[in-house]
Amino acid sequence: MRLLLVEDDPRIAEPTALALREAGYAVTWEASGTAGLEAAMLGDFPLIVLDVMLPEIDGFEIARELRGSGVDSPILFLTARGEVSDRVEGLDLGGDAYMVKPFAMPELLANLRALARRERGQSAPRAVFGAGRGSIDTVARTVVWDDQEVAVTGREYNLLEALALTPERWFTREELLDRVWGPEFDGEARIVDVYVRYLRRKLASEAITSERGRGYRVER
Numbered sequence: 652m653r654l655l656l657v658e659d660d661p662r663i664a665e666p667t668a669l670a671l672r673e674a675g676y677a678v679t680w681e682a683s684g685t686a687g688l689e690a691a692m693l694g695d696f697p698l699i700v701l702d703v704m705l706p707e708i709d710g711f712e713i714a715r716e717l718r719g720s721g722v723d724s725p726i727l728f729l730t731a732r733g734e735v736s737d738r739v740e741g742l743d744l745g746g747d748a749y750m751v752k753p754f755a756m757p758e759l760l761a762n763l764r765a766l767a768r769r770e771r772g773q774s775a776p777r778a779v780f781g782a783g784r785g786s787i788d789t790v791a792r793t794v795v796w797d798d799q800e801v802a803v804t805g806r807e808y809n810l811l812e813a814l815a816l817t818p819e820r821w822f823t824r825e826e827l828l829d830r831v832w833g834p835e836f837d838g839e840a841r842i843v844d845v846y847v848r849y850l851r852r853k854l855a856s857e858a859i860t861s862e863r864g865r866g867y868r869v870e871r
Contacts, residue, residue, distance in 0.1 A: 652767065652809065653677045653830065655696040657687030657713070658729070659705050663752070667700075670756050675792075675805020676763075677833040684708030691717055696724055698763055703730035703741065711744055718745035725766040729754065778815040780869040781858045787815050796854045803853060806831065810846050811869075814859065818871040827867065843867070 654676040658664040661682070668678045679694065681687040684705035691699055691713065699717075703710035714726055725747040730737070733751035741749050747769070748762050779786045785796045792808050794801045803811070813830045814822060822830075824840040832842070847859050847867060861867050 652698065652812075653679070653694070653696050653833070654698045654700065654763070655687070655690055655694060656680045656700045657682075657684070657691075657705065657710065658700070658702045659683060660702075667756075667759075671760075672833070673805075674760055675809050677809065677829075677831050679833050679835060682706075684710070684713055688713045688716055691722060691724070692720060698766060699724050699726045700729050700759075700763075701726055701746075703728060703732050703737070711740060714741070714744040714746055725769065727759075727762055727766060729759070778812070778818070779871060780815045780818055781854070782870060785815075785854060785858055785869075787812055789816070794854075796858070801853050803850070807846055807850055807853075810843070811850055811859075814867060814869045818869050821862070821865040821868045823866040 652675070654671060656664060656668055656671070656678055658667065658680070659682045664680050664682065668680050671678045679690060679696070681690050685707040687701070687705065688708055701710045701713060710728060710730065717726070726745060727748040727750065728741045728746045729750050729752065731752045738749045747766055750759060750762065777786050777788055781796070785794065787794050789812060794803050794808065794811060809831045810827060813827060824843045827843045828836055828840055847861070851858055859867055859869055
């Protein structure tokens with residue numbers, strides 16, 4: 652799942668982004684209020700983690716602008732401002748959760764899972780692929796193949812979800828890198844091929860189709 656992190660302090664942002672990526676999120680990190688607002692308006696992020704005390708535009712103003720523009724992605728405020736009045740203001744402006752620094756990473760991850768469940772609804776949206784042999788549950792983040800649940804990593808799940816939610820559509824490596832690894836990823840594009848191989852080994856070779864010059868897709 653794609654996630655926008657807006658935090659100006661690299662001592663907090665860098666380890667937080669790393670932990671989120673290890674948990675399977677495709678993280679885009681912005682270090683100013685202006686850049687964060689622009690990314691949130693244009694990036695279609697299902698989750699936004701937002702500091703309040705930011706340069707140029709503060710987090711409360713970002714939330715006000717987003718909600719006023721119709722952006723309804725869940726917003727989690729992550730800030731040193733912990734007064735009751737600050738919490739009330741953040742939630743009244745459209746925030747969905749409010750955490751005070753210093754924070755525990757397991758608690759942050761639990762809050763994000765809860766927001767994702769709330770956003771998607773309690774009924775589990777599913778996507779079927781592989782001629783009906785496979786399915787994913789986008790709330791529980793589970794994968795089933797031939798009626799058996801298959802253990803996958805967070806990154807493997809995110810890659811399969813990107814493909815399965817838009818069956819029959821071809822995705823280039825670059826598109827999958829942006830969706831799954833995030834636009835800040837600066838490694839080799841062929842990491843996508845590696846993770847496709849991992850999934851094919853766990854599911855079946857026909858679970859993901861590839862074609863030179865077109866990329867990857869799954870069939871419904």
